[in-house]
Amino acid sequence: MNKILLIALILVSCTSISMAQGSTDSLRYYQKKLGRMHRTQQTQFLQSDSVKIVLNRINELRSEAENYSSFMMFANMASVDLNKFNEDNMAAGFGAMKGNIWNFGMGFSGKKNHSIFDLTFFGFGKVRKINNGNATIRLGFSTILQFDYGYDLVKSSKINIYPYLGVGFRTSRLRYDSTVAINPGATGISNLIINNRNVDTYTEPLRYRAGLGIEFVLKENKVGGGSIFFAKLGTSRPFKDRGYKVENIYYDPAFKTGALDITFGFKFFGRN
Secondary structure (H helix, E strand, C coil), X not given: CHHHHHHHHHHHHHHHHHHHHHHHHHHHHHHHHHHHHHHHHHHHXXXXXXXXXXXXXXXXXXXXXXXXXXXXXXXXXXXCCCHHHHHHHHCCCCCCCCCCXXXXXXXXXXXXXXXXXXXXXXXECCCEEEEECCEEEEEXXXXXXXXXXXXXXXXXXXXXXXXXEEEEEEEEEEEEEECCEECCCCCCHHHCEEECCEEEEEECCEEEEEEEEEEEEEEECCCCEEEEEEEEEEEEXXXXXXXXXXXXXXXXXXXXXXXXXXXXXXXXXXXX
């Protein structure tokens, strides 16, 4: 009797599993069939003449739109007066630093109606250095969190000309390193090292920016995306000159940066 009951239970279980598997296969079959029907209808919809006319008109209007959002990459050149800095250090035997400040960076930009917004995340440049024997002075400038607002004077989707105002930070790092000198006649740890002079200091003055910008579309596709070349010519000066604090001593090299400030680069945009 027990054997008969066991066999019956096994048969019922196998039948249930088979029925469940059959239901799963049927569900997958009809889901796939529904998907094929949906894709067929979608293809027919997009290929209809009336829909093509509407899509073409949308693309035409999008390409004529002025508003955009973009990712930008740029180079920035700012003038810097190093005369006092060079005089101070050439008296100690160092060479002269030359050249302007160059930064390369990225950020986001957008236009809505006549308003153009540029937000710079950062811009880093090459650190310059001068040597005097075993001593080295390094100087570097960078841009952090800079925001510009411009007002477009031209009603066009292909070219913008705009005066702009902005604020941001241009940080500078001044570093002095000299090789440790050892006293050959040292008698203990207290007089083993003759000289170990190293200074590493920063300054981050808040600056204003003002000037004139121009940008024009280089390439635009049918769906409203493409690239823009832009350039800005102006000035970028600190609200208040700030020098460097070394221990409790204040040192002002009077750099006078940004009397001339030029930025140029590319924006990769989409219309909105």
